[in-house]
Amino acid sequence: MKKLIRYSIVTVSLVFVGVNTYLIEKADSRVDREVRINHWELSRQETLRDMLYKPGVVIPEEDQYLYFNDESATFKKFLVKEGEQIKSGTPLYEYEVSDQLQQRDVLKSEVEKLEEDASNVEDSISELSKLVSSLPSPSSDEKDAPIEAGALQSEYDIKREMVSKQLEADQLESQIKSLEKQIAAIDSYETTLTVESSVSGTVKSLSHEIQNPLVTIASDSTVVTTDLTEQEVDEVDENLNVRVKHDGKKSLDGVITKVDRLPKADPHLKTESLYPAEVQVQEAQWRPGQHVSLSIIMEEAKDAVTVPVSAIEKVDDQAYLWMMTKNGTVKKRKIETGLEVDGRQAITAGVKAGEMYVEEPDEIASLKDQERFITALDWRRLKIRDFKTLDRADVYTNLMLGILERK
Structure with missing residues (x-):
């Protein structure tokens, strides 16, 4: 009985290797007409913020x-x-x-x-x-509308x-x-x-x-003041939102209420001019003289669809993303881009959250539009509960198709 089992295992293994070797080596093999995509991901929705980080100090709001x-x-x-x-x-x-x-x-x-x-x-x-x-x-009928x-x-x-x-x-x-x-x-x-x-x-x-x-x-009321460089004062405007943190505690929301257009000291040829700015902070109970850290939100893209910058291919002034379709092909799709922060790019048009894309198209030399692709099995994405919902006959059918299907 043990010999029968051993011979059966060897026979199945040889058949498996032989069939796959034939499929790979035969003329016009499907393997030759497919690309292997190792790095792919789902587009996700997140908020991107371009931040300017500055130190600040608490002062009385007015004298x-x-x-x-x-x-x-x-x-x-x-x-x-x-x-x-x-x-x-x-x-x-x-x-x-x-x-x-x-x-x-x-x-x-x-x-x-x-x-x-x-x-x-x-x-x-x-x-x-x-x-x-x-x-x-x-209105009462639209109370849930944002x-x-x-x-x-x-x-x-x-x-x-x-x-x-x-x-x-x-x-x-x-x-x-x-x-x-x-x-x-x-x-x-x-x-x-x-x-x-x-x-x-x-x-x-x-x-x-x-x-x-x-x-x-x-x-008694206080504000936070900081100094802006000559370059920063041209970019920072009043009413920009700010996150303010003191001594590692929870950040409080603030807003820039004043940006001086005159330097805090007499201009000098050998020193850079600094321009004071004030931040009003909600619910702040700080003493004058305490030091805080400021995160000024220069630009923000809320709930934006994002992908890595490395996934975007640019031809002249047009941006493209290689999308993976449900029928097993890749499609080169035009997109419009927005804010870029720390290697993440906001997509303003052309892609929805949850769509699959090629994460590093530069690593695939033969990537062509409407070309078929294969990917490695990602065990992290396999869920036992998903297998329980499949019909056994369908499991066997798809397994054999994966081994023997040819075109």
Whole structure:
């Protein structure tokens, strides 16, 4: 019995080798008319981002400067110290009024100007609110339909501007209240008046020489600043999105709000000019002086169909991709390309996600359009559950066709 099994195995092996040798060596063999493709892949969908990496440092978003007019008043004393944390409404300093009528007129004039500014800011907020209401939004029947990225970005920019305007309005209102308190004190025949802060923050400096600005306050809100080179400043624009990371923690979303067109220092022939840029970061709770890393998104292709750059063949200005069809042939297909990042190329037209393509066409010398191909068996792609769904007769039929089929 063992000899019978041994002889059967030897006989089947010899038949297998003989048949394949015949198919290979015979004239017009199918093997001669097929190419072997070792490297092939499926086109996939992903988001490509062209990033500019820069270091950054956290600074106060703005400094508020308070000035002292000594024409009708005399400075008395500071009520805060440098480095002290203060809130809106905190008394900052006292001064003595020498001419109450003149000082009242000065304060009244300042109030009128601030009220005009506040009215203009409120008008801007109202106009921005109307813009948000006019943006397209999905109806109840289309609630699952995606909103275009452009609409989302526009809404985000408008709402961000509304928040900025509201903060400005609150600050103006606080300044008006402080001035009205001083006017009320003058009307009560008081000669010693108190100036209050209109913002929350940190007392940055006090001028003990009584020179303007008398008080400088760094705001609690912060921004991130970085320096751009002469080449980068021409490429980086306001409203570009930024990923900001501090000390290896989770990245926060930010946006470039300001790009200076003047260098931070006097230009010099022997040194490169640097241009400051500011990034506003959402939900950031950082201290001024902390260092962060910035990833500026210069260009982005969301959910793009991508392939390796090495898979693309270019003839003159036209790009092509060798596609593998279901009937066992390769087809040279025209494509349109988009963003390229780190060796990956976005395909804007000509290919859908999940289609098979030749990954390295340069390695196949005889690759021709509509030519048949063969590939090595990829055991990683074989799933036992797939075999269970096949009919046994079909398995045997296809196995024999793979061994004996000839054309």
